[in-house]
Amino acid sequence: MIEGAAVEVENLTVHFRQRDRTIHAVNGLNFRLARGEVLGILGESGSGKSVTLRALMRLLPETCEIGGRVAIEGEDITAASTNRLEEMRGNRIAMIFQEPVTALDPVFTIGEQIAETMMRHQGIGWRTAKAHALELLERVQIPSARRRFDAFPHEMSGGMRQRAMIALALSCNPAVLLADEPTTALDVTVQIQILLLLRELQRELGMAVIFVTHDVGAAVEVSDRLAVMYAGRFVETGRAASVLKQRAHPYTEGLLNANLHGVEPGSRLTTIPGAPPNLSALPPGCSFAPRCTYSEAACTTAFPDVVELDADHRVRCRRADQVAGLRMPP
Ligand SMILES: Nc1ncnc2c1ncn2[C@@H]1O[C@H](COP(=O)(O)OP(=O)(O)O)[C@@H](O)[C@H]1O
Ligand SMILES: [Mg+2]
Numbered sequence: 001m002i003e004g005a006a007v008e009v010e011n012l013t014v015h016f017r018q019r020d021r022t023i024h025a026v027n028g029l030n031f032r033l034a035r036g037e038v039l040g041i042l043g044e045s046g047s048g049k050s051v052t053l054r055a056l057m058r059l060l061p062e063t064c065e066i067g068g069r070v071a072i073e074g075e076d077i078t079a080a081s082t083n084r085l086e087e088m089r090g091n092r093i094a095m096i097f098q099e100p101v102t103a104l105d106p107v108f109t110i111g112e113q114i115a116e117t118m119m120r121h122q123g124i125g126w127r128t129a130k131a132h133a134l135e136l137l138e139r140v141q142i143p144s145a146r147r148r149f150d151a152f153p154h155e156m157s158g159g160m161r162q163r164a165m166i167a168l169a170l171s172c173n174p175a176v177l178l179a180d181e182p183t184t185a186l187d188v189t190v191q192i193q194i195l196l197l198l199r200e201l202q203r204e205l206g207m208a209v210i211f212v213t214h215d216v217g218a219a220v221e222v223s224d225r226l227a228v229m230y231a232g233r234f235v236e237t238g239r240a241a242s243v244l245k246q247r248a249h250p251y252t253e254g255l256l257n258a259n260l261h262g263v264e265p266g267s268r269l270t271t272i273p274g275a276p277p278n279l280s281a282l283p284p285g286c287s288f289a290p291r292c293t294y295s296e297a298a299c300t301t302a303f304p305d306v307v308e309l310d311a312d313h314r315v316r317c318r319r320a321d322q323v324a325g326l327r328m329p330p
Contacts, residue, residue, distance in 0.1 A: 006176050006208030007033040012068035014051050021280035025051040027232035038202060038209045040223030042216065046276055048232035049212040053178045057095055058085050073175050090121050094174040098181040100165035104153040110164045111149030114171050121172040136167045141197060159190035179211045195222055216256060220244060228252045231277040231287035238313030248315040248324035250292045294319045
């Protein structure tokens with residue numbers, strides 16, 4: 001165990017066994033997130049981003065098969081009891097979702113939900129919890145916080161609900177915040193405001209954040225490091241600037257080339273040619289090979305080893321050197 005890691009993941013796999021097939025949603029992830037660091041996970045729809053986050057929270061259906069190891073702030077949660085997981089969710093690790101309506105309870109006011117969570121996790125009384133909740137609503141820049149405290153989720157706009165969701169997630173001071181496409185459902189201008197707010201709170205509170213998106217502009221905007229996900233694997237990881245510059249995996253190249261020119265936070269992915277992978281029948285070699293213009297015979301027989309472009313930049317592609325080299329000055 002490395003001292004100081006907020007999240008450590010070793011060989012994580014998540015499979016959903018169905019009657020006639022098994023969906024290989026996550027296929028051997030290894031990564032580590034330092035305290036206070038923002039990791040952006042970027043990938044097309046269906047690449048396994050949400051399942052990965054849910055695996056970190058152990059919020060997956062009982063029937064799925066999870067392998068590998070996950071540690072949050074040095075604590076191995078792989079075999080944690082249900083009670084311990086309950087304690088950790090909220091206190092150490094919290095999650096915000098794309099559509100806050102699914103996470104907020106429609107029958108309680110925003111203020112009640114935040115204050116109740118604080119009372120439950122921190123053992124404080126209603127008056128103290130209410131005072132803290134009001135501070136938090138102001139901190140996420142909800143205007144007229146005192147009035148909004150008594151509002152029900154359906155009485156708020158999408159942007160305000162997402163702010164309330166962030167306040168709820170922050171209510172117990174988590175060390176790790178997971179954000180699953182937190183701005184996708186919002187208008188572009190509101191998206192940018194929420195992204196800036198998240199970045200500001202992250203810096204202020206020193207949280208580690210995993211930010212999942214299929215929005216290239218947003219990922220680049222908020223992340224220290226980027227992980228590009230394809231068919232349940234990270235195919236390229238590194239400092240955001242390094243990944244942007246080198247684009248050493250052909251899939252990264254495709255994603256960024258298609259989406260980075262004049263891209264602004266909020267713009268959607270242009271998909272690259274070819275069919276997305278069938279997760280119940282992955283090919284033996286590189287999962288991207290069938291769509292890859294660089295692919296050669298060896299790519300279709302064995303999954304590629306990790307190539308280290310520098311100490312912090314790793315790529316799973318046999319041709320990474322050529323792909324990156326084509327773009328780098330000699
Ligand atoms: N509860 C589930 N049961 C069966 N398959 C699932 C379940 N949740 C997700 N999947 C499958 O896992 C794959 C990855 O999904 P997901 O992580 O949601 O993708 P992303 O968030 O990258 O769009 C998809 O093929 C999805 O259909
Ligand atoms: Mg998702």
